[in-house]
Amino acid sequence: MAVIKTENLTYIYGEGTPFEKRAVDDISLEINEGEMIGVIGHTGSGKSTLIQHFNGLLKPTSGSVYIDGERLWDDKARLRDIRFKVGLVFQYPEYQLFEESCYKDIAFGPKNMGLSDSEIDKRIKEAAAMVGLKSELLDKSPFELSGGQKRRVAIAGVMAMKPKVLILDEPASGLDPRGREQILGMLKEYYETTKSTVMIVSHSMEDIARYADRILVMNKGRLFCLDETEKVFARADELTAMGLSVPQITRVFSKLKEMGLAIDKEVYTTPYAVKLIMQRLGADQAKG
Amino acid sequence: MDSFLKAEGLWFSYINEIEEPPVKTEVLKGIDLDIKKGEFVAVLGHNGSGKSTLAKCFNAINLPEKGKAYVDGIDTSDESRLLDIRQKVGMVFQNPDNQIVATIVEEDCAFALENMGVEPAEIRRRVDEALKTVGMYDYREHAVHKLSGGQKQRVAIAGIIAMRPECILLDEPTAMLDPSGRREVMKTIKMLNRELGVTIVLITHYMEEAAQADRVVVIDSGEIMLDGEPKSIFTQVKTLRNLGLDVPQVTELCYELRQAGVDIPQDIITEEECAQALYKLLA
Known part of the structure; x- marks a missing residue:
């Protein structure tokens, strides 16, 4: 079953101003449960705008988004619950840490979901283990940690909400080769153990090639293709022409x-x- | 060739004064390095190895704790020469948001020139030229905050190019860019080096980029571990992996094939060389 579905999704920034820009243009796609999807596209291709629709951060100018079969924005009161189903990890998520301890920071999402203290505690420990964060670090301030560790805390905070879909915008950017491999390997393990859907936005074709089942390619606001990894990289010339590579x-x-x-x-x-x-x-x- | 950037027994530490007693972290431990005028040097090292700290020593942002850093013969600890040093050595950082100061693209690009007291007509010329070089000329009147990350980075680089420095230090300038942004920046860097003779120091985590330099310097725990031509560095696959680094994918392929007993040269670092070697093997 499709966990994410869009129908003729269009989003226009600054509509009616001289800077009007059709960032996402007539996109219809389906993402299935339990898939690892790689998202690629040149800067400004609409990747980020598209994924922000998946948990209702942006409201389509026209067209629809369905999460788990439910159409977003039909009932605004339902939006909050739907958002818990789609976890979004932004680029450089370590800049969003704000609590006085890693434990409290990871707890923020689950707490907002209204979970019991014991459930929150359980989830924090699970998420910390999942991202490879040692338990003695949980009581530390996130600001005492290294960049790579901070990023793990930030990702754990979203994982602890147990979303059906986990979307990460450039989760490995700015890390050295070993750090990249650790973060991406950790995401693969998360995907294999939880059987949830994972979407990774990346500019590294090598990383996408290693981890994705299917690749979603955005070009100038339009969906160029959503297909198996091998079939996408077979279109090397077209990808290079649109500012990507293989x-x-x-x-x-x-x-x-x-x-x-x-x-x-x-x-x-x-x-x-x-x-x-x-x-x-x-x-x-x-x-x- | 003349030496342009030089470090002699360079030590540097960060001191955290919030802790009681203050905690000292030694980052650079006796670096000796000599970069010639017109060289294109790539600096590799895992996060926290000290490579960015070293780069900042060559722009007098960091001053040595022990030892010396020289820029074109000027001692960086000579405060009276600070402006000279900063004009000779431009710096481009990873995150463009941290280095953009104006609200409009061309104004941002002109900022340093205005501070240097360049004639308005000359500013206009240099800004246009710099923006064309990085492919942002069409956006010259756009608001900076509405640009994508990659576009902002190109504006930041244009701002440096416009100053016409003799040397540019780039600290992971492509980390936030898409493949075409990366290609453009690399093309720009190589053009500045090969055609205009600008000395380039490129800190990067992309091994394919480092393979394009004249020389590769590998730093670990504040010390220089390897220093040489890309070919001689990237053939040391095991050493690099132990340092938390990587090699270009083609080098990795040839290394794995050799491990499996295939007779293929081990000093392959470019696609062309790899394709030729494989063709010989398979045809």
């Missing part, structure tokens, strides 16, 4: 194709490339 490894294999080698599959991760090359070398040896 993983470095994919570019190497397109070059090999241009040079005349027969390669039938799209290659977008290193382990797969290694496997493919080893298979071919093995086959050559068997023939020889």
Whole structure:
């Protein structure tokens, strides 16, 4: 079943002013429960505007958004409950920490949901474990932690609300290679254990290639495609023309194709490339 | 070639005075580094390794605790030369929101020039040229706060370019940009270096960007661990991984293939080299 669905969703910034901009233009899509979706698009393509509709931060200029089968904005009183279903983690979420301890900061969301103290406590501990935050750090001020740790606290605060859909805008940006891998690996584990839907907005095609089942591509406010990872990266020329790219490894294999080698599959991760090359070398040896 | 940025036994610490007694964190521990005029140097290191602190020592934002930092022969601790140093070395930071001061794109770009007392006609010319270089000329009359992150970063870079500094230090300038923004910034940086001879120090977490530099310096725990041409650095896959860093995807592929017993050169760092080597192997 589609957990997120939009029908002809359009959003116009500054309507009626000289700066009027159609940021999201006639988008119809369906995101299924339990999918890991990668969201890519050039800056200003409408990615952030689109995802802000998914938990009712923006009201469509026209068209509809359905969360879990329920149409947003039909009944404003329902909006609050629907928002709990879609957790949104903004870019650089560590700047949004404000409480005096990590524990209290993570508790903020669950508390607003009206959960019991014991349930809140349980969720904080679960979320902290999920993001790999040591329990002794919970009593510390978030401002004493390192950047990477702060980001974990911020993400835990949203995870503790147990949303059906977790959306993260550039969760790994500004981190070093090891930090990136830790955060993305942690999200993959969260996705596998909770079986919830996870959407990751990223400018790193290599990261998207490694983690996403399907990729949503935005271009100039329109939905370019929402398709399986392999099929999306097969459209390298179109992606490059719209200011995106494909993983470095994919570019190497397109070059090999241009040079005349027969390669039938799209290659977008290193382990797969290694496997493919080893298979071919093995086959050559068997023939020889 | 002349030395342009130079560190001699450079030590630097941050002191947290809120704690009682104050807590001292040593960030740079005896750095010796010599960057020549016109060089394009990439600096790698995990978060907290001291690379940004080092960059700030070359713009006299940080002053050495021990040892010396020189910019074009000027001792950075000589306060009377502060303005000279800042005009010679421009700095671009990761987050453009922290370095934009005006409300309109072209006004922001002109800010430093106005402070330097450049003639209005010359300001106009340089601002237009700088905005064209970064591809933001069409937005010159737009409000800065309505731009996307990537666009803001290009405006910030234009503001520095307009000052025509001899050296630009860029601290993860592409971290917040999309692939085309990243390509544009890298193209701009290379153009400034190759055509205008600007000395470039690029701090980055993108190994593909570092592979495009003349020289790569790797910092860990405030010390220089590796220093050399990109090819000689990126072939040390294990060492880099132990330092929490990475290698370009093509280097990783060749490394994994070698580990599996395939005969392929280990000094591959560009797509072209990788495609050629694989073609030889598979054709």
